[in-house]
Amino acid sequence: MGGSYRPLQPLVLACRTCRAPMFWAKVASTGKNIPIDAAAREDGNIVLIDHRTCTVLGPDEAAEIPGRKYQSHFVSCPDAKAWRRARGIPDSPPVTREEPPCPSPSKS
Numbered sequence: 001m002g003g004s005y006r007p008l009q010p011l012v013l014a015c016r017t018c019r020a021p022m023f024w025a026k027v028a029s030t031g032k033n034i035p036i037d038a039a040a041r042e043d044g045n046i047v048l049i050d051h052r053t054c055t056v057l058g059p060d061e062a063a064e065i066p067g068r069k070y071q072s073h074f075v076s077c078p079d080a081k082a083w084r085r086a087r088g089i090p091d092s093p094p095v096t097r098e099e100p101p102c103p104s105p106s107k108s
């Protein structure tokens, strides 16, 4: 086995609604997946444990940890209301009901 270690990067996706870059990570304490802004920020309250697991810090904890932190995309997403309406965080995109294109009745 080689000794080289390549850290895995989160899989960055575009938000379903606002198209901002984000990724999913599982909160270690709850096991729930949450959307996280891809851009790290000093004042975030989420730290990554690995490329797909994170810890959400309280405000005091977050202030004590320097360096790169992340923020839930719920906070910055302009369409967060739509997410909340979907009862929290969907593990998979909710099925959108798309009207099948009706074959227009032939005009007589």
Ligand SMILES: [Zn+2]
Binding pocket: 015, 016, 017, 018, 019, 020, 073, 076, 077, 078, 079
């Ligand atoms: Zn969004």
